[in-house]
Amino acid sequence: MNFQPSILFSILLSIAAPFIGMLILGFDRKITARMQNRVGPPILQPFYDVVKLFGKSELMVKKAQILFALMFVGTLLLSTVLLCFGGDLLVIFFLISTGMIFYTLGAYSVKSGFSFIGGNRELYQMLAYEPIFMLTVFSVGLITKSFRVDQIFGLEVPLVAIIPLPLVSMMIVFLIKMQKSPFDISTAHTEIISGPMIEYSGGYLALLKIAHWYEIFLVIGIMSLFFVVPGNPVLTVVSMAAAGLAIYFVSIIIDNVTARVHWNTMLRLSAAIGITLIVVNVAIVYIVAYIAGGA
Amino acid sequence: MVKSTITFGPQHPVFPEPIQFILKVVDEKVVLAEPQIGYVHRGIEKAFELNDPKDNIFLAERICGICPAPHTTAYVRGVESLMGIEAPPRAKYIRTIMNELNRIHSHILWAGLLGDAIGFESYFMQTWNYREKVLDAIEKISGHRVTYAMNAIGGVRRDMTNEQLRGLEKTMDYVESSLENIEDVMKDYTIKKRTQGIGILTEEEARRDGAVGPTARASGISQDLRTSGYDAYGDLKFEPVVVNNCDSYGRFAVRWQELKQSIDLIRQCIVKMPSGEILTKSNNPMNGEAISRVEAPRGELFYYIKGNGSKKLERVKVRTPTFANIIPTVTMLSKGCQVADVSVIVLSMDPCISCTER
Amino acid sequence: MQNEIQVNSATLIGETLKMLEAKMRFATATCLDIGDHFEIIYHFDNGNEMKHLRLSFKDGEEVPSIRALYACARFIESEIVDLFGVKISGVSAGLLLGSDSPVAPMRKSAPAKSEVN
Amino acid sequence: MGIVEKSRLKSPWILHYDCSSCNGCDIEILACLTPYYDIERFGILSKGNPKHSDVLLVTGGVNHRNKTVLKNLYDQMPAPKVVIAIGACGSTGGIFHNCYNILGGADKIVPVDVYVPGCPPRPEAIIDGVVKALDKLKHLQNGTWKEPETGPIVVETAVGAKPAPAAKYANAAPAPTLNSQPTNKEA
Numbered sequence: 034m035n036f037q038p039s040i041l042f043s044i045l046l047s048i049a050a051p052f053i054g055m056l057i058l059g060f061d062r063k064i065t066a067r068m069q070n071r072v073g074p075p076i077l078q079p080f081y082d083v084v085k086l087f088g089k090s091e092l093m094v095k096k097a098q099i100l101f102a103l104m105f106v107g108t109l110l111l112s113t114v115l116l117c118f119g120g121d122l123l124v125i126f127f128l129i130s131t132g133m134i135f136y137t138l139g140a141y142s143v144k145s146g147f148s149f150i151g152g153n154r155e156l157y158q159m160l161a162y163e164p165i166f167m168l169t170v171f172s173v174g175l176i177t178k179s180f181r182v183d184q185i186f187g188l189e190v191p192l193v194a195i196i197p198l199p200l201v202s203m204m205i206v207f208l209i210k211m212q213k214s215p216f217d218i219s220t221a222h223t224e225i226i227s228g229p230m231i232e233y234s235g236g237y238l239a240l241l242k243i244a245h246w247y248e249i250f251l252v253i254g255i256m257s258l259f260f261v262v263p264g265n266p267v268l269t270v271v272s273m274a275a276a277g278l279a280i281y282f283v284s285i286i287i288d289n290v291t292a293r294v295h296w297n298t299m300l301r302l303s304a305a306i307g308i309t310l311i312v313v314n315v316a317i318v319y320i321v322a323y324i325a326g327g328a
Numbered sequence: 329m330v331k332s333t334i335t336f337g338p339q340h341p342v343f344p345e346p347i348q349f350i351l352k353v354v355d356e357k358v359v360l361a362e363p364q365i366g367y368v369h370r371g372i373e374k375a376f377e378l379n380d381p382k383d384n385i386f387l388a389e390r391i392c393g394i395c396p397a398p399h400t401t402a403y404v405r406g407v408e409s410l411m412g413i414e415a416p417p418r419a420k421y422i423r424t425i426m427n428e429l430n431r432i433h434s435h436i437l438w439a440g441l442l443g444d445a446i447g448f449e450s451y452f453m454q455t456w457n458y459r460e461k462v463l464d465a466i467e468k469i470s471g472h473r474v475t476y477a478m479n480a481i482g483g484v485r486r487d488m489t490n491e492q493l494r495g496l497e498k499t500m501d502y503v504e505s506s507l508e509n510i511e512d513v514m515k516d517y518t519i520k521k522r523t524q525g526i527g528i529l530t531e532e533e534a535r536r537d538g539a540v541g542p543t544a545r546a547s548g549i550s551q552d553l554r555t556s557g558y559d560a561y562g563d564l565k566f567e568p569v570v571v572n573n574c575d576s577y578g579r580f581a582v583r584w585q586e587l588k589q590s591i592d593l594i595r596q597c598i599v600k601m602p603s604g605e606i607l608t609k610s611n612n613p614m615n616g617e618a619i620s621r622v623e624a625p626r627g628e629l630f631y632y633i634k635g636n637g638s639k640k641l642e643r644v645k646v647r648t649p650t651f652a653n654i655i656p657t658v659t660m661l662s663k664g665c666q667v668a669d670v671s672v673i674v675l676s677m678d679p680c681i682s683c684t685e686r
Numbered sequence: 687m688q689n690e691i692q693v694n695s696a697t698l699i700g701e702t703l704k705m706l707e708a709k710m711r712f713a714t715a716t717c718l719d720i721g722d723h724f725e726i727i728y729h730f731d732n733g734n735e736m737k738h739l740r741l742s743f744k745d746g747e748e749v750p751s752i753r754a755l756y757a758c759a760r761f762i763e764s765e766i767v768d769l770f771g772v773k774i775s776g777v778s779a780g781l782l783l784g785s786d787s788p789v790a791p792m793r794k795s796a797p798a799k800s801e802v803n
Numbered sequence: 804m805g806i807v808e809k810s811r812l813k814s815p816w817i818l819h820y821d822c823s824s825c826n827g828c829d830i831e832i833l834a835c836l837t838p839y840y841d842i843e844r845f846g847i848l849s850k851g852n853p854k855h856s857d858v859l860l861v862t863g864g865v866n867h868r869n870k871t872v873l874k875n876l877y878d879q880m881p882a883p884k885v886v887i888a889i890g891a892c893g894s895t896g897g898i899f900h901n902c903y904n905i906l907g908g909a910d911k912i913v914p915v916d917v918y919v920p921g922c923p924p925r926p927e928a929i930i931d932g933v934v935k936a937l938d939k940l941k942h943l944q945n946g947t948w949k950e951p952e953t954g955p956i957v958v959e960t961a962v963g964a965k966p967a968p969a970a971k972y973a974n975a976a977p978a979p980t981l982n983s984q985p986t987n988k989e990a
Contacts (some may be wrong), residue, residue: 341851393827
């Protein structure tokens with residue numbers, strides 16, 4: 034049975050996407066503060082930050098940076114819309130990567146040591162998480178026989194029941210994308226200040242913040258696709274939302290109990306754990322299918 | 329292979345103070361580190377010559393806002409020896425208590441800053457939360473959180489009541505139990521990953537470069553001025569904390585153990601606290617030269633004081649522990665490290681730049 | 687002071703070498719402006735015992751540097767050059783003072799307060 | 804008040820620069836971040852980057868070497884921005900007033916909006932200083948800001964301390980306005 038989300042729902046979701054990301058970020062800051070014995074900022078704090086930034090005067094060093102920031106947000110917006118309309122996961126993945134390339138180019142386009150190192154680290158991060166991300170997309174494709182998101186809704190059992198291990202690997206991707214320790218290396222506040230964002234100011238910094246909201250929505254969205262309950266739209270929405278929040282909560286806990294690692298440790302960990310888990314899981318699925326088919 | 333130059337500081341979030349390191353990096357590897365200081369030089373040594381020696385206590389206190397107790401202790405001890413007087417025993421014990429409280433708050437502060445530098449934010453928050461209790465205890469005794477103004481030439485300015493001593497004992501119990509709560513952080517994988525083998529300073533290099541304090545003690549050099557028995561330290565039982573790790577983790581471990589040692593020293597002081605006067609008044613002229621050394625939280629604090637018999641001092645020279653530790657830090661940095669390790673290495677010697685430049 | 691040895695520019699390096707051989711740690715050096723001449727006291731330390739070398743020299747006389755023997759003398763000597771305007775061979779000023787700062791401010795003849803305000 | 808103005812008051816990001824302070828004020832500013840005081844509940848974040856910051860906290864008196872650094876940091880901050888001088892030294896040079904390398908307070912180089920006295924000020928006073936600065940910003944946005952009779956804003960320090968008498972500041976120079984050019988008295 035094929036579940037097709039209605040057009041209206043998709044449109045509403047794509048408009049709400051950044052705000053969902055913003056709210057999640059607001060809860061993140063609040064929960065992190067509570068875990069650190071603090072009161073923490075209001076839930077809408079990320080919103081205030083961004084609105085304030087739009088009201089500031091601009092002190093941009095290079096015009097190219099502005100272009101890259103716009104392209105970055107643009108690609109993420111496009112991939113969010115694709116995700117909401119049940120588009121192709123592979124295209125979404127490539128769009129996110131292209132966005133990150135624009136972000137990195139923006140970091141490289143200014144003459145600042147910290148920005149430069151931030152750009153480098155952004156590339157290392159991509160080296161670390163892209164193989165996992167891509168293999169996860171492939172393994173989803175292998176199960177659904179298609180890369181389209183709406184095909185996941187047509188499965189008989191939730192994806193998490195078939196391929197749970199890629200979800201664990203995606204946790205690494207998630208930590209990297211959410212700039213959480215131990216993998217918050219590209220925006221390491223106490224090492225390279227804010228890395229690739231260092232030379233942005235005012236409204237363009239706000240654009241990057243909005244891009245981060247999109248990223249939160251996208252990564253949580255893709256990860257919660259594993260929790261689609263086929264044939265039951267209400268339960269699907271509930272389980273996807275619950276799963277997304279649970280994943281985020283786990284990431285906050287990890288953030289609070291670890292220190293930042295080096296980029297090479299990150300690469301080693303992601304290659305050793307992330308890729309192995311996915312390969313093992315896909316192998317198991319095939320062996321089981323082979324035995325079942327042979328019997 | 330991309331070469332670039334990074335100016336680390338003078339304004340950088342990891343250090344509250346301005347020190348500049350000009351780093352030549354290849355990709356992320358530091359190949360050359362050159363320190364630039366002088367951003368907080370005020371000229372306090374000259375001001376010492378201009379002020380009244382009694383007012384100088386407040387100036388000495390403000391050489392460093394993190395360790396006011398050792399600075400004033402070193403200063404008043406120097407002036408006392410010029411005058412040929414000695415503080416009464418009770419005053420010496422109170423000084424010792426203040427010095428040790430200072431060490432506790434400084435080491436906790438450092439532990440938190442290290443956590444902040446390696447992105448372990450919750451650790452930073454927890455340690456600084458516990459530190460506030462120590463500051464409260466200091467405030468109860470002296471009237472201020474940061475600058476104590478306890479020392480006077482010939483003794484101390486305020487006595488401690490029995491209630492204050494009991495309260496201090498309770499605070500020590502609280503601090504000890506709360507430190508035990510977070511002691512497991514030493515076993516944390518990511519902390520070990522970021523500190524072990526980072527910023528290596530061998531014993532030989534530490535001797536050659538003149539390292540002092542926990543930096544030297546982490547390299548296996550048993551160098552603790554408290555063993556010379558100034559103030560009340562002669563009556564107290566303790567052993568200098570020495571480890572042989574020679575890296576940032578070793579410096580972490582030394583400070584962690586010194587925290588417990590300081591708590592123990594304060595307890596000993598409370599038990600052995602003598603009664604009597606707290607101030608020896610004297611109008612002796614200040615004549616001659618004196619060297620006064622005190623073990624500050626960061627290491628050996630050195631005061632050279634010269635008087636010429638007049639109302640004012642002729643020369644006061646201050647050599648602070650961080651000044652001695654900068655050259656070892658350059659040695660550690662020049663061995664090649666990652667950009668990410670620069671803040672860990674520099675923090676591992678617990679820099680206090682405003683002391684250094686005076 | 688106790689354990690004090692008087693040295694001059696010629697004997698400084700030799701005496702410092704003796705300290706190095708005795709495994710003494712170079713704690714710091716203090717410069718004094720004694721009106722007609724300058725003095726630099728080199729403080730060496732061995733555990734809790736200290737030894738001092740007192741070097742006297744006239745203004746304008748160049749004194750040798752001991753940084754070849756003790757690497758840690760680098761900043762100590764630069765600071766003396768900076769604050770007293772004395773000459774130490776191979777050591778340049780500019781460690782602590784900026785380009786607008788008063789020159790050799792620690793000399794007795796220097797004004798107590800910067801002229802700017 | 805529009806949404807931008809309102810957000811501005813809700814999310815002041817701090818840049819802290821230590822001119823030549825003794826560390827006491829710096830550590831107290833850091834203490835503001837920690838659970839005991841927790842300034843993040845007001846949306847205040849400590850950013851190490853002038854381009855992202857709204858509030859410049861200056862501790863310590865300005866000396867000959869760091870005056871250019873302070874000026875650069877101030878110039879790199881996008882408007883609207885406020886400057887807060889923390890502690891006796893940041894306000895006037897404090898105990899170091901007679902040191903040869905000290906020019907005086909931060910107001911010798913950049914226009915200071917709020918002075919927080921104390922040596923060092925308690926974290927409560929620092930937080931109060933930031934809030935007072937926001938108050939000034941709010942009035943500037945509404946166009947209702949007038950220099951108070953008492954001269955520059957001075958935060959009351961210790962609990963129970965009496966407010967500074969108005970007469971003391973009657974002859975003081977008016978505080979520089981928010982967007983005025985830095986007054987470099989040296990030039």
